[in-house]
Every structure is written in C-alpha cells, then in structure tokens.
Amino acid sequence: MKETTKLLHSIPVDELTGAISTPIYQTSTYVQEAPGVNKGYDYARSNNPTRKVLEDLIAGLESGSNGYAFASGLAAIDAVVKLLSSGDEIVAVDDIYGGAFRLFTHIYQKFGITVKYVDATDPANIAHAITPATKLIWIESPTNPTLKIADIAAIAKIAKAKGVLLCVDNTFASPASQKPIELGADLVIHSATKYLAGHSDLIAGLVVTKTEELGEQIKFIQNASGAILAPFDSWLVIRGIETLSLRVKQHSENAQQIAEYLLTQPLVKNVYYPGLPQHKNHEVANKQQRYAGGVISFDLKIDDKELATQLVSSTRFFKLAESLGGVKSLICLPCEMTHKSIPAEKRRAAGVSDSLIRLSVGLEDVEDLIEDLQVQFVALSKKVSITA
Numbered sequence: 501m502k503e504t505t506k507l508l509h510s511i512p513v514d515e516l517t518g519a520i521s522t523p524i525y526q527t528s529t530y531v532q533e534a535p536g537v538n539k540g541y542d543y544a545r546s547n548n549p550t551r552k553v554l555e556d557l558i559a560g561l562e563s564g565s566n567g568y569a570f571a572s573g574l575a576a577i578d579a580v581v582k583l584l585s586s587g588d589e590i591v592a593v594d595d596i597y598g599g600a601f602r603l604f605t606h607i608y609q610k611f612g613i614t615v616k617y618v619d620a621t622d623p624a625n626i627a628h629a630i631t632p633a634t635k636l637i638w639i640e641s642p643t644n645p646t647l648k649i650a651d652i653a654a655i656a657k658i659a660k661a662k663g664v665l666l667c668v669d670n671t672f673a674s675p676a677s678q679k680p681i682e683l684g685a686d687l688v689i690h691s692a693t694k695y696l697a698g699h700s701d702l703i704a705g706l707v708v709t710k711t712e713e714l715g716e717q718i719k720f721i722q723n724a725s726g727a728i729l730a731p732f733d734s735w736l737v738i739r740g741i742e743t744l745s746l747r748v749k750q751h752s753e754n755a756q757q758i759a760e761y762l763l764t765q766p767l768v769k770n771v772y773y774p775g776l777p778q779h780k781n782h783e784v785a786n787k788q789q790r791y792a793g794g795v796i797s798f799d800l801k802i803d804d805k806e807l808a809t810q811l812v813s814s815t816r817f818f819k820l821a822e823s824l825g826g827v828k829s830l831i832c833l834p835c836e837m838t839h840k841s842i843p844a845e846k847r848r849a850a851g852v853s854d855s856l857i858r859l860s861v862g863l864e865d866v867e868d869l870i871e872d873l874q875v876q877f878v879a880l881s882k883k884v885s886i887t888a
C-alpha cells in the first residue's frame with residue numbers, strides 16, 4: 501500500500517453507523533454504566549473520539565507513536581516545553597517562530613528555563629551550545645521568513661549522542677514533504693492552522709512523539725493544562741489532511757515557478773526558496789524534503805519600506821495577511837507584521853530587511869499569480885525611475 505492510500509484508509513469508518521466521514525462528538529461528558537465503568541471516555545478534556553481520530557492520523561502521518569491535538573500551534577509548543585523543569589536549558593534555532601520566542605523568553609525564562617539561540621544551518625553550532633543543563637533542542641526547517649534549512653538527521657545524531665531531546669517544528673514543510681521522526685527527532689509539533697488544515701479557517705496545533713513514553717507525558721500535560729482542540733476543529737483538520745499531499749505538491753509546483761520568475765526581476769535583490777539551486781542549503785533540503793514548499797521570501801534592491809508596502813498593498817490575488825499554508829495566496833511584509841516585535845537591528849541582522857516580502861503561494865493558477873506580481877513590478881519600476 502502506498503502512502504496516500506494508507507493515509508486515507510487509516511481514518512476509520514464509524515463503527516456505530518458506518519459513516520465514512522468521522523462523526524463530530526460534540527459532548528462534554530459520557531454517561532457511565534456504574535461509577536468508573538465507561539466505554540473508554542469519561543470527560544471530553546481528557547478524551548474525545550473525534551479528536552482521537554485526528555491524533556491517531558497525525559501520529560501515523562509523522563511516523564510517530566502518539567499524537568495530540570491542541571487549541572493552537574503555540575499551545576502545542578507550550579506542552580512540549582512543559583516536559584522541562586526549572587534549571588533546564590533549551591538550544592533553539594535563532595530565527596525561530598516569533599510566538600515561540602515570546603513564549604520561551606517572556607514566559608518560561610521567569611520559571612527558570614533558559615534558552616540559547618544559534619544558527620542551526622550549521623549543526624556544529626548546536627553541538628557547541630549544548631551544556632549538561634541542555635534538555636531540549638528546538639529547530640524549524642525551513643524557517644520563517646528566510647527559509648533557512650537545518651540538517652535534521654545531523655542534528656538528531658548530535659542530540660542522541662548528548663542525550664538531549666530534539667523537537668522539530670514541522671509547520672512549513674508538513675509531513676507530506678518531511679518526516680522529522682524518520683530522520684531521528686523525538687518530537688514534532690505543528691501549527692495545524694497552516695498546511696494541515698490548509699484552508700485558513702481555524703487555529704490548531706499538534707504534537708507527535710516518537711515513543712509511547714514521551715506520548716504519555718504529553719498526554720498528561722494536555723489533560724492537566726487543558727488546551728485541547730475542539731471536536732469540530734478536529735474534524736476540519738482531519739478533512740484538511742485528506743488532501744494534504746495533493747495540496748503541498750501543487751503549492752510547491754506553483755512556488756517553484758514563482759521563485760524562478762522572481763530571480764529574473766531586476767528590482768529583486770534576493771530570493772529565498774529552498775527549491776532554488778542558489779539556496780545555501782539546497783542539497784540538504786533536497787535530501788530531507790520531498791517538496792520545496794509553498795513559502796517564498798524576496799527583498800528589493802532598493803531596500804525601501806515604502807516601496808515594499810506599496811507592492812504588498814496592491815496585489816490582486818495575493819491577499820495582504822499574516823499566516824500561510826491556505827489554498828488562497830497571501831503576501832506579507834514581515835518587518836511591519838509577523839516580525840514587528842523584534843528590534844530593527846536584530847531583525848536586519850537575521851536577514852529580514854525592510855523590503856523583505858513573504859509569499860504564501862496558494863493553489864490559484866500560477867500564470868495568474870505571476871501576472872499579479874508582474875503588474876506590481878511594472879508599477880514599481882515606473883515609480884523608481886521617476887524618483888531616481
């Protein structure tokens with residue numbers, strides 16, 4: 501059985517009715533036959549059959565042992581950090597998702613957990629940062645918004661040798677493209693808000709563990725802290741995952757063409773896309789990802805926020821919004837949006853210039869998306885030649 505067949509048929513048919521679509525169990529509690537005698541479900545924070553189908557589905561898809569669904573990607577990240585204790589240290593990728601940075605720095609630091617941020621494009625940087633207090637390595641690949649790639653298998657080797665857990669935020673690649681647990685990671689988290697749900701219609705998070713033992717710890721935290729995913733949203737994520745491999749393939753094909761188009765544009769300075777041979781870690785991306793993904797960033801030769809603002813505010817099909825991974829294309833200006841809370845100097849040092857534009861390439865016909873950008877480049881070049 502091949503992968504997509506296996507995925508689709510791992511979603512069980514409802515035993516009670518034969519419903520082919522997973523029933524939505526919209527309930528808070530379950531009637532018991534006698535005190536403590538139940539059908540495996542007692543209270544819906546602890547367990548819900550709809551959520552359970554999603555949790556088993558993502559565990560299978562990520563080649564892990566257990567999966568857990570949370571109210572948001574950040575709630576999933578939060579659950580993983582709660583595996584640690586005061587005095588423990590995290591070594592994290594330096595261009596980490598801003599929300600994870602905020603959580604680590606502004607919430608967990610005050611509980612005595614410290615974080616070191618390193619450039620994970622070279623695994624040696626991670627090895628050097630590990631101390632006896634390090635309990636968790638946290639990476640993303642590709643990263644946001646400059647699409648840096650970390651060699652997951654190489655970092656997993658380091659983690660294993662040092663007895664440190666490795667967690668990979670697999671949001672940008674999605675399991676249709678990259679499976680960190682197969683590459684040696686212990687934990688995978690997702691903002692299911694993005695590619696997994698895929699339609700920009702909910703907020704959700706997932707954790708997958710490599711082992712049963714880690715799974716039980718995450719399950720305990722999920723129930724103890726309570727940030728569970730609701731039944732209807734669980735159902736929507738299941739529905740999204742059914743078409744994940746088709747979508748990610750098409751997102752990537754569209755993005756590859758747009759990235760190649762951007763390279764030809766005289767106003768464009770850098771194009772950040774792992775599918776381009778020019779990308780610094782293109783070989784590593786090829787090795788560990790099946791698809792290069794749907795996110796591209798680029799900046800302008802004239803690093804001017806006003807010009808970039810005009811571009812992102814004027815596209816027709818690329819809608820100006822935060823987030824990514826939906827069927828409709830989005831465009832954003834990280835310095836004013838997703839990365840505004842990072843001090844300007846630090847932001848620029850990380851490659852997020854004032855004109856850096858991030859695209860989440862959707863499933864529209866790629867010719868229309870390229871024309872949409874072309875119209876903007878023509879308008880910008882007129883503006884530039886007038887002011888020059």
Ligand SMILES: *Cc1c(COP(=O)(O)O)cnc(C)c1O
Pocket residue numbers: 572573574575597599640644669671672690691692693694703704705
């Ligand atoms: C969006 C995102 C998150 C946070 O997920 P939410 O669902 O918004 O809480 C975490 N990591 C990455 C890489 C993301 O893009």
